[in-house]
Amino acid sequence: MSQESSAIDCFNMKTDYQRTFRLDARSPQKVLYVQGTTLKANLRRSAPPNSMFFSVKCTPNVQYTIDPPTQMTSHLSPITLDGKSMLLITMSSASQHENDSKLTVRYYGQNKEVLSNAILHLTALEISLDVDADRDGVVEKNNPNKGSWKWGPDGHGAVLLVNCDSERRYAKQLDTEVDYIAKLSDLRDMSEMVLRTRGPAKLPDGYKLTMHISQSDAESIRVYSPRPQSHSNFLSGVSSGFTTVLTRRVLSGQVPYLGGVAETSFYVEGLRFPDKDFDGLITINLSLLEPICRGLPETPIFTDTVVFRVAPWIMTPNTLRPVEVFVCSTSDNYVFLKGMKNLVLKSGYKLNICHEYMNRGDRWMQDELEFGYIEAPHQRFPVVLDSPRDGKLLDFPYGELLGPDFGYVTRMALRKDVSSLDSFGNLEVSPPVTVNGKEYPLGRIIIGVAFPTTTKGRNMTKVVQDFLWAQKVQEPIALFSDWLVVGHVDEFMTFVPAPDRKGFRLLLASPDAGYKLFRGLKNNGHGQAKLFEGRNDQKPITVDEILEDEGFQAENNYVQSCIDWNRDVLKRELGLDDGDIIDLPILFKLEQDTDYEFRAVAFYPDMVNMIVLGKSLGIPKPFGPKVNGRCALEAEMCSLMEGLGLTCTFIDDFASYHRLLGEVHCGSNVRREGFDFKWWDLDM
Structure with a gap:
């Protein structure tokens, strides 16, 4: 130009x-x-x-x-x-x-x-302070929309990442926690901002350029600029080559005017995610100050403004491509681990095993963390959300996952406020949906809470809920999960990919489907077939005994009513029809918990609590009644899933997970690729 x-x-x-x-x-x-x-x-x-x-x-x-x-x-x-x-x-x-x-x-x-x-x-x-306002990865010149933010494919406004990874591989620390740049690779996690000037060799005496932000925005960003290159700077390392212009404590800083035709690059670093007290928008100003008289303050005669939006943390649904699988190794889960290794190897993905020196006997990989990612036009990397659950796996997300281009975020809560519902088996996300004409191309987050009319039920802690709502791009749905002993939504629902309709199916646990299956077995002369046959750690029970137990039937009627409540919410909030839902034959039983409340657990391994790896499903082995040498529950599951082009692998988690009130999904976690859809293209 x-x-x-x-x-x-x-x-x-x-x-x-x-x-x-x-x-x-x-x-x-x-x-x-x-x-x-x-x-x-x-x-x-x-x-x-x-x-x-x-x-x-x-x-x-x-x-x-x-x-x-x-x-x-x-x-x-x-x-x-x-x-x-x-x-x-x-x-x-x-x-x-x-x-x-x-x-x-x-x-x-x-x-x-x-x-x-x-x-x-x-x-x-x-004078022009420039950013990538058209979101193409390049800082363009004089974009007229750089001082505002607009969502949508025809929108504008620059994007800022929270610099929540760690470039210091051997000195584990979030990059947001240090106010210097240790490696040039760290600049990729920041957004470039360019000051372009044209004019005489120097400004008239007393005039100066300053960059400034508000006190509230200062909590959310830092701005760096390269120092003039010198031999000493080169020898003393990367950090000496940059200086901080704006920080939490420095709201205004003078920036150089270089004279002639010049460009100066600045690097903007996000320090925190959107949350209840932060809408994610950041404003940076550049002002030209004019001297009035010696001893009096300068006055601004021109201000240029740019606006950034901090990128949200985004969850990934089961329909996205897996990258790697995480499980724990414990002293008693060899059988489970063998089944998982075979499944992951057959599916062609990477398996990461967290050994006992790190997990300290805590096997619930799903409950400790949730994988997601953040994205700007120039950079994308995974970010793990660490649960306030803080079991014995608490060091794993920070100690093992945090690293270069692998970020970390958590929300701390008072121990008295944390319940089982704060474990992340209680945090899921749907595939993309359209609801009454409104598109959710990144899906919708799903959490479990107490029933709306209860006064003493358990809920996901407020700090986590506030964080999830503040991300905006995957508007959460609250389901009723407090009827379960553990209280997680993954105990009664999941999503699997499908070749038709909306591209997925919602799978729901269904006692009604279970009783229908068992009545069919009885009618066909298999009433004496036994569940748990051959197991030394569980007393076998016949189909007839299950069907004759009226109290057990009443308990499952209650469970079915709880699931039906959630079914209606999911149909309404995800825009689903009955044809988008598959009911899985799963029975529950009620137990009295430490609060003397009756809540439900799965009677046999909960097949809905599965791991989804592309078209391969890792399903808890249910140990159902055998008909002609084959488990009737497994046969039904295969029949339902194979119609969608999915293959079922049944994993024995009975002793090491099911008896501890969890299953395959609870004991595993999957990091997946992000969406092709760009979050800033959402019509909000």
């Missing part, structure tokens, strides 16, 4: 920015003009006494108009002066030298005698 066309672009961007100034008919003035703005002076206000007329002349780089317009074709001749006469001044290009342009206003008396001259010596300067 030529200097001339760039100047025109800048002019077009800022023509609505008017700066009022005073003419001085007593002595010449030196005025610094910022290109693209308009200088505005009241001609009567500055006129000497008895002035009746005025005239204007200027050098070629200066343009002016008079408002209200006059009938005169030449402003070199005296023009009648009235109280409303305004002089509007612009300049067409940046100055090469200080005071290289001039404008004179001559005032006349009653007989058109010259009373005085107001002389302006003008220096034109181009």
